[in-house]
Amino acid sequence: MASKKPVAVMRDVAKLAGVSHQTVSRVLNEHPNVRQETRERVLEAMESLDYRRNLAARTLVTRQSHTLGIIGFETTLFGPASMLYGIEDAARTAGYLVSIAMVRNLDRRPVLEAVDRLRQHAVDGIIAIAPKPAVTNGLLQAPSDLYCVAVGGAGEAGAVPTVRIDNATGARLATEHLLALGHRTVHHVAGPADWPEAQERIAGWRDALQRAGAEVPPIVPQSWNAESGYLQGQRLARDESVTAVFCANDRIALGVLRALHEAGRRVPEEVSVVGFDDMPDSGYFMPPLTTVRQDFAELGRRSLTLLLEHMAEPDDDAASPAHITVTPELVVRGSTAAPR
Amino acid sequence: MASKKPVAVMRDVAKLAGVSHQTVSRVLNEHPNVRQETRERVLEAMESLDYRRNLAARTLVTRQSHTLGIIGFETTLFGPASMLYGIEDAARTAGYLVSIAMVRNLDRRPVLEAVDRLRQHAVDGIIAIAPKPAVTNGLLQAPSDLYCVAVGGAGEAGAVPTVRIDNATGARLATEHLLALGHRTVHHVAGPADWPEAQERIAGWRDALQRAGAEVPPIVPQSWNAESGYLQGQRLARDESVTAVFCANDRIALGVLRALHEAGRRVPEEVSVVGFDDMPDSGYFMPPLTTVRQDFAELGRRSLTLLLEHMAEPDDDAASPAHITVTPELVVRGSTAAPR
DNA sequence: TTCAGGAGTGTTACCGTTCCCAAACGCGGC
DNA sequence: GCCGCGTTTGGGAACGGTAACACTCCTGAA
Numbered sequence: 015m016a017s018k019k020p021v022a023v024m025r026d027v028a029k030l031a032g033v034s035h036q037t038v039s040r041v042l043n044e045h046p047n048v049r050q051e052t053r054e055r056v057l058e059a060m061e062s063l064d065y066r067r068n069l070a071a072r073t074l075v076t077r078q079s080h081t082l083g084i085i086g087f088e089t090t091l092f093g094p095a096s097m098l099y100g101i102e103d104a105a106r107t108a109g110y111l112v113s114i115a116m117v118r119n120l121d122r123r124p125v126l127e128a129v130d131r132l133r134q135h136a137v138d139g140i141i142a143i144a145p146k147p148a149v150t151n152g153l154l155q156a157p158s159d160l161y162c163v164a165v166g167g168a169g170e171a172g173a174v175p176t177v178r179i180d181n182a183t184g185a186r187l188a189t190e191h192l193l194a195l196g197h198r199t200v201h202h203v204a205g206p207a208d209w210p211e212a213q214e215r216i217a218g219w220r221d222a223l224q225r226a227g228a229e230v231p232p233i234v235p236q237s238w239n240a241e242s243g244y245l246q247g248q249r250l251a252r253d254e255s256v257t258a259v260f261c262a263n264d265r266i267a268l269g270v271l272r273a274l275h276e277a278g279r280r281v282p283e284e285v286s287v288v289g290f291d292d293m294p295d296s297g298y299f300m301p302p303l304t305t306v307r308q309d310f311a312e313l314g315r316r317s318l319t320l321l322l323e324h325m326a327e328p329d330d331d332a333a334s335p336a337h338i339t340v341t342p343e344l345v346v347r348g349s350t351a352a353p354r
Numbered sequence: 355m356a357s358k359k360p361v362a363v364m365r366d367v368a369k370l371a372g373v374s375h376q377t378v379s380r381v382l383n384e385h386p387n388v389r390q391e392t393r394e395r396v397l398e399a400m401e402s403l404d405y406r407r408n409l410a411a412r413t414l415v416t417r418q419s420h421t422l423g424i425i426g427f428e429t430t431l432f433g434p435a436s437m438l439y440g441i442e443d444a445a446r447t448a449g450y451l452v453s454i455a456m457v458r459n460l461d462r463r464p465v466l467e468a469v470d471r472l473r474q475h476a477v478d479g480i481i482a483i484a485p486k487p488a489v490t491n492g493l494l495q496a497p498s499d500l501y502c503v504a505v506g507g508a509g510e511a512g513a514v515p516t517v518r519i520d521n522a523t524g525a526r527l528a529t530e531h532l533l534a535l536g537h538r539t540v541h542h543v544a545g546p547a548d549w550p551e552a553q554e555r556i557a558g559w560r561d562a563l564q565r566a567g568a569e570v571p572p573i574v575p576q577s578w579n580a581e582s583g584y585l586q587g588q589r590l591a592r593d594e595s596v597t598a599v600f601c602a603n604d605r606i607a608l609g610v611l612r613a614l615h616e617a618g619r620r621v622p623e624e625v626s627v628v629g630f631d632d633m634p635d636s637g638y639f640m641p642p643l644t645t646v647r648q649d650f651a652e653l654g655r656r657s658l659t660l661l662l663e664h665m666a667e668p669d670d671d672a673a674s675p676a677h678i679t680v681t682p683e684l685v686v687r688g689s690t691a692a693p694r
Numbered sequence: 695t696t697c698a699g700g701a702g703t704g705t706t707a708c709c710g711t712t713c714c715c716a717a718a719c720g721c722g723g724c
Numbered sequence: 725g726c727c728g729c730g731t732t733t734g735g736g737a738a739c740g741g742t743a744a745c746a747c748t749c750c751t752g753a754a
Contacts, residue, residue: 023710034734039712047731069474070419071710073410075739081453081475090651091634095435102456111475113421113453116442134409135421135451240638269638294431298580298609300640311430363740374704379742387701411740415709 100314440654583609
């Protein structure tokens with residue numbers, strides 16, 4: 015009943031194969047100087063004993079845990095969750111396990127605590143899903159022996175390598191799409207003012223308008239959620255001159271769509287709406303939402319690649335950190351049309 | 355430039371405090387038999403050296419990594435992502451770090467591989483976000499020295515402790531709500547046939563109808579997404595007798611709402627719609643969705659508690675595993691009304 | 695006064711790897 | 725036949741903690 019499970023260790027394998035534990039270690043680490051025959055004998059022994067190396071012991075001596083830490087925020091939402099997914103996916107194929115440390119708010123202290131927790135567990139590197147600068151700043155305060163990468167935030171040219179979406183271009187794409195349809199100008203329902211991503215989208219939108227010589231309507235930055243979009247949508251719906259709205263994300267767009275609908279303003283016949291993100295079901299909003307797609311999972315994968323590269327070249331510590339920018343893509347669906 | 359960082363170890367602390375390393379260890383582990391004054395001296399030394407214990411060494415000897423493993427599937431979606439969040443939250447306060455191993459599909463092999471990966475990293479226990487039996491079965495094949503808990507799946511009374519939503523009750527709640535409003539019967543847009551959660555919701559719905567003596571319309575189980583809801587919604591929209599639809603989740607409901615809208619059938623005046631899950635923005639669908647709320651994060655937290663309890667009592671190995679069921683709650687919004 | 699027993703502390707072994715270094719071996723060239 | 729050198733192998737010593745045990749005090753009861 016009581017299951018005896020004498021876990022095999024290196025010594026057992028060595029004994030069975032008739033070699034020293036050191037040779038077993040060499041086979042494990044693919045050291046070249048092992049005779050082919052010996053190697054096979056060892057591998058056989060490992061197989062028959064169902065041996066697996068004790069990673070704790072290995073970590074103790076090598077100081078490498080083959081674990082990566084993720085600092086996450088609001089990972090219940092589609093974007094961050096997808097980044098996490100992408101990171102894990104890439105990490106797995108690279109032979110790393112992923113540990114997560116979530117922070118409830120984006121202040122520096124919780125971030126430092128998270129870093130600390132991950133450090134204790136000897137992670138080899140950290141990826142921060144870091145929409146706000148406080149996180150990157152926290153990262154910078156982290157001990158320099160840890161490799162860090164920030165993903166998904168905005169592109170301040172800080173000392174932390176970054177992978178990010180080109181939010182400005184995305185916003186420009188959306189705005190230009192609406193202008194090209196013939197709209198005189200484009201209103202914007204912005205994200206929170208203290209989020210760099212929101213700021214970049216505002217900048218891209220404003221830039222596109224100005225280039226086209228269009229009037230730049232005022233904005234009232236609030237929140238990322240549907241409620242915020244609904245409230246601002248009600249305001250916009252009352253204004254007859256509004257014919258095109260660019261929303262800082264799809265959730266906001268959902269709220270705007272509902273507000274317009276309730277006010278009796280038809281989309282896209284009377285008002286065109288564009289979102290940002292391309293969430294899984296945005297294509298089933300009423301009407302299907304034209305939006306700017308970010309490939310979150312790809313963002314995650316890229317950040318992992320960057321981290322690994324960074325870890326592999328410890329020399330260029332002083333070199334300027336890499337900043338990878340991924341360009342988003344406009345997905346045209348049914349929520350945009352030419353004005354009447 | 356080259357930052358010297360002579361990381362302090364226990365020996366250094368001991369030397370500085372003028373005690374043996376063992377005493378430092380005792381302070382660290384809150385062993386009672388340490389004089390107050392000595393303890394303070396040691397704590398001071400730890401502070402001034404910025405000492406942190408090496409978890410790898412600790413793990414090596416205690417065989418406890420203070421890390422928990424999560425096996426996740428489709429964690430980009432709100433439900434699983436929220437469970438993960440809840441788990442991490444509870445794990446953190448309990449002093450555990452959380453490592454994740456995602457599986458791309460719910461077959462047994464990938465699950466076993468994930469377990470293996472987590473085992474190598476010496477996790478103390480595993481929580482599987484396990485919507486399908488293949489996962490729990492995989493868990494059962496795992497070595498018995500690992501504590502496992504499954505969360506979020508259906509409640510087959512297997513040997514693995516489980517935390518789950520009472521899907522049948524949730525479905526009953528939704529169906530009875532519609533019947534109470536005066537609908538003759540309730541149609542159901544089901545989830546995938548091979549998902550136990552979908553089956554349970556079907557069972558609850560059918561049960562409520564039968565108890566009320568209402569006719570049980572046919573179902574066409576498909577997928578969990580909005581597209582699936584849209585397609586089936588089109589079919590239902592054509593049928594004039596349909597006045598109430600219970601959807602297996604909110605995403606399906608989104609698709610159904612759109613199909614009804616496009617067919618010119620007004621919600622809730624002509625057709626009532628109920629969802630399941632209560633996703634973040636379901637309250638901003640058109641109209642705001644009446645739905646059955648699951649508290650995913652709570653589910654996650656409960657599963658962690660269960661796992662820790664399970665780990666703390668190694669005696670009742672043979673005892674019947676615990677099964678915790680959380681009852682969902684009906685949230686009435688604007689998508690349901692009495693039939694005309 | 696003596697001795698049991700507990701509190702407080704130190705000594706030593708051990709966890710399972712990898713790293714450093716030395717030994718044994720094979721082989722070609724003188 | 726001997727030497728030098730590269731390949732293959734093994735024997736320790738780390739790595740940084742915890743566990744087991746021994747030892748010294750000190751207290752209180754016999």
